Amino acid sequence: MDEHIKEERRLFDVLRQIAEQSQKLETTERYVGDDITEQVLEEMREKNRQHLKTAEKEPYFARLDFQEDLSPEIERLYIGKVGIADSSGEPLIIDWRAPISSLFYSFTGGDEPAYYESPEGLIEGTVHLKRNIVIRQQQLQRIVDAYVKGKADLSGVDEFLLHRLSERTSSRLQDIVSTIQAEQNAIIRAPKNNALIIQGVAGSGKTTIALHRLAYLIYEHQDRLRSERMIIFAPSTLFLDYIADVLPELGVGNIQQTTFNDWAIHQLEEPVTLDQQTAFKRSWLETTSTREAIDSLRYKGSRQFKEQLKKALDAYEAQAIPERPLILGDVLTLSIATLQSWFNTDYKSYPLLKRKERMMNRIKNEIDNALKSYAPKERQVQKKKVTQTLRTYTKKLLPLSPVAFYKQFISAHPQLAQKQKEQTLKHLEQSSVQADDLPSLLMIQHTFYGIDKGQKFHHVVVDEAQDFSPFQIDLLKQLTLNQSFTILGDLSQGIHDYKGIDQWEAFSDLFDPTRVKLFKLEKSYRSTTEIIAFANTVLAKAYQPVCMAEPVFRSGEAVTVISCSSTEQLKHIQQKLIYLTEKGYHSVGILTRTQLEAEELQRQLKSIGVDGAMLTGEEDNYDGGLSILPMYLSKGLEFEAVIITNANVENFPTDAFHSKLLYVGCTRALHNLSVLYQGQPSLLLP
Numbered sequence: 153m154d155e156h157i158k159e160e161r162r163l164f165d166v167l168r169q170i171a172e173q174s175q176k177l178e179t180t181e182r183y184v185g186d187d188i189t190e191q192v193l194e195e196m197r198e199k200n201r202q203h204l205k206t207a208e209k210e211p212y213f214a215r216l217d218f219q220e221d222l223s224p225e226i227e228r229l230y231i232g233k234v235g236i237a238d239s240s241g242e243p244l245i246i247d248w249r250a251p252i253s254s255l256f257y258s259f260t261g262g263d264e265p266a267y268y269e270s271p272e273g274l275i276e277g278t279v280h281l282k283r284n285i286v287i288r289q290q291q292l293q294r295i296v297d298a299y300v301k302g303k304a305d306l307s308g309v310d311e312f313l314l315h316r317l318s319e320r321t322s323s324r325l326q327d328i329v330s331t332i333q334a335e336q337n338a339i340i341r342a343p344k345n346n347a348l349i350i351q352g353v354a355g356s357g358k359t360t361i362a363l364h365r366l367a368y369l370i371y372e373h374q375d376r377l378r379s380e381r382m383i384i385f386a387p388s389t390l391f392l393d394y395i396a397d398v399l400p401e402l403g404v405g406n407i408q409q410t411t412f413n414d415w416a417i418h419q420l421e422e423p424v425t426l427d428q429q430t431a432f433k434r435s436w437l438e439t440t441s442t443r444e445a446i447d448s449l450r451y452k453g454s455r456q457f458k459e460q461l462k463k464a465l466d467a468y469e470a471q472a473i474p475e476r477p478l479i480l481g482d483v484l485t486l487s488i489a490t491l492q493s494w495f496n497t498d499y500k501s502y503p504l505l506k507r508k509e510r511m512m513n514r515i516k517n518e519i520d521n522a523l524k525s526y527a528p529k530e531r532q533v534q535k536k537k538v539t540q541t542l543r544t545y546t547k548k549l550l551p552l553s554p555v556a557f558y559k560q561f562i563s564a565h566p567q568l569a570q571k572q573k574e575q576t577l578k579h580l581e582q583s584s585v586q587a588d589d590l591p592s593l594l595m596i597q598h599t600f601y602g603i604d605k606g607q608k609f610h611h612v613v614v615d616e617a618q619d620f621s622p623f624q625i626d627l628l629k630q631l632t633l634n635q636s637f638t639i640l641g642d643l644s645q646g647i648h649d650y651k652g653i654d655q656w657e658a659f660s661d662l663f664d665p666t667r668v669k670l671f672k673l674e675k676s677y678r679s680t681t682e683i684i685a686f687a688n689t690v691l692a693k694a695y696q697p698v699c700m701a702e703p704v705f706r707s708g709e710a711v712t713v714i715s716c717s718s719t720e721q722l723k724h725i726q727q728k729l730i731y732l733t734e735k736g737y738h739s740v741g742i743l744t745r746t747q748l749e750a751e752e753l754q755r756q757l758k759s760i761g762v763d764g765a766m767l768t769g770e771e772d773n774y775d776g777g778l779s780i781l782p783m784y785l786s787k788g789l790e791f792e793a794v795i796i797t798n799a800n801v802e803n804f805p806t807d808a809f810h811s812k813l814l815y816v817g818c819t820r821a822l823h824n825l826s827v828l829y830q831g832q833p834s835l836l837l838p
């Protein structure tokens with residue numbers, strides 16, 4: 153019988169079973185009582201209901217026929233987003249995260265031995281069939297065989313992947329469970345208690361993989377990991393919204409998703425506001441800066457700065473007990489040695505202010521004991537005197553708040569540039585802090601008040617990590633169990649170099665070297681071959697990347713580079729937009745060099761009846777359609793088509809910063825890229 157018909161019959165049967173199970177569960181009354189066992193059973197039923205709902209429309213996307221060594225039987229496995237068992241408990245659909253499903257992603261054909269890691273150990277065997285199955289709204293649309301044992305070189309995986317890549321139209325990030333590639337699978341399934349550092353070229357799927365990895369970790373370690381103790385740090389609220397569909401689609405909820413600054417400011421106990429530094433950031437990203445300026449601004453995020461702060465905190469601790477005995481009238485005298493031994497030995501394991509609290513309670517107890525020998529009336533008189541002395545002593549013991557301590561530290565810091573020092577202090581005077589002060593303030597707070605162990609992160613994802621400082625990562629490390637990290641980024645896209653890093657060693661050196669794993673992703677899935685080739689040339693003109701993006705061979709339209717005057721530019725854009733609409737592209741990004749240019753262009757487009765959304769990065773909501781934004785804000789996003797305006801020699805001089813920036817801009821495009829310039833074109837353009 154024809155394979156398509158066979159699969160259709162099987163699909164029909166699976167859908168029938170899903171519907172039957174669903175109906176049975178829906179008609180079972182929900183338990184709302186206090187019986188713990190019943191509650192657990194109800195929880196399981198609810199989970200089942202959710203799974204059946206997910207499986208209802210597209211129950212699975214792949215089939216793998218696998219024969220374990222020494223087994224006479226070939227198992228036929230259908231892989232879907234969630235696992236479903238039939239009424240007898242036998243697997244009907246296998247979850248994509250199950251150990252055996254790994255084979256579907258890692259087996260790339262040929263005579264290579266097939267194996268996967270199961271909880272019982274390595275399982276080896278033979279793959280007979282690897283099939284992609286497209287089901288939409290319960291209808292079987294396509295089957296594509298990527299591998300059939302005995303048939304040579306079907307190379308169907310690529311064909312299926314290419315089809316997937318070229319049909320993408322969503323303006324938001326999507327899940328990729330049906331086309332995860334072997335090198336991505338290795339990252340998704342890497343062991344939990346490692347710090348993974350992933351250097352991946354633009355469009356290599358870093359963000360996507362990180363989200364799939366979270367879904368995998370939750371599935372694999374459901375007894376140990378709690379999703380609300382997992383966190384994703386992303387560059388902006390706009391970006392967070394852009395990626396917001398993926399985790400729910402993978403059945404994962406409750407994971408914290410935030411920017412580092414938003415998270416950090418909420419952690420601070422003292423009421424301070426965050427200076428958004430909008431003008432500073434804009435001027436930094438819109439002009440050229442010297443190496444000296446970069447190094448100076450990076451200093452507050454460096455390990456050296458952190459070490460200096462640590463030294464200052466150690467000194468504060470060492471000098472906490474005043475160099476004189478505590479004489480409490482005639483009632484009691486406590487020697488320096490006694491006080492120091494309480495503080496430095498008995499309470500050593502507590503954070504500083506807890507130690508102070510313990511000390512004070514102990515002193516009060518000692519006073520109460522000593523007062524027992526006084527007659528009641530005299531006791532009252534003595535107590536009053538002693539309390540006054542103790543109050544004065546308490547005030548002198550560790551008197552500073554975290555912000556006050558930081559102020560003192562900054563004022564006395566010899567290496568900090570004078571201008572930066574003044575600026576920081578001016579802000580602190582007004583209870584305002586800058587982003588690069590946040591790690592320091594949190595570190596001081598942790599030393600003073602301690603870290604709640606129950607609140608530690610179970611896993612941390614840092615996206616666009618090239619823009620993080622070593623101090624930020626080090627701080628997060630203190631808050632995370634088992635150095636369980638997924639850190640991902642691309643040095644070639646490091647345009648925020650006033651705060652970021654130049655090499656990944658700046659982070660890997662922070663971790664236990666036996667538990668750091670470095671991955672490199674060189675394949676780019678987002679853009680066509682033409683766009684990648686163009687972007688690679690731009691990058692290589694003034695920057696030496698760790699590796700060049702290698703496109704999946706998906707050919708498309710040539711990149712167009714057009715010279716036009718400022719008045720012609722609008723006409724060109726209008727014509728291009730008409731062309732793109734005709735081609736069926738819905739998400740289009742117009743990328744300018746500066747915010748001002750973007751605002752001006754939005755006005756001009758409006759005057760000819762074209763409405764585009766101006767993006768600032770602070771939006772909570774990303775709708776796709778036509779977006780106009782400065783190029784530096786486009787990092788992390790993607791559009792079906794991109795128009796870059798005014799790529800002339802003034803806007804994009806030949807230096808590393810501008811080549812990285814223009815590279816970011818070019819690699820946002822999936823299918824179509826056009827570059828316009830006025831006057832002399834940038835020498836970065838091919």
Ligand SMILES: Nc1ncnc2c1ncn2[C@@H]1O[C@H](COP(=O)(O)OP(=O)(O)OP(=O)(O)O)[C@@H](O)[C@H]1O
Pocket residue numbers: 313316317320325326327328331332333336352353354355356357358359360361642645677678787788789790819
């Ligand atoms: N295996 C895959 N199958 C299908 N699509 C994929 C695959 N891997 C990545 N993609 C697609 O490639 C695009 C880029 O993915 P993503 O944004 O995660 O990459 P990135 O490395 O974070 O990019 P950048 O650094 O440029 O922001 C997305 O549209 C994603 O769906």
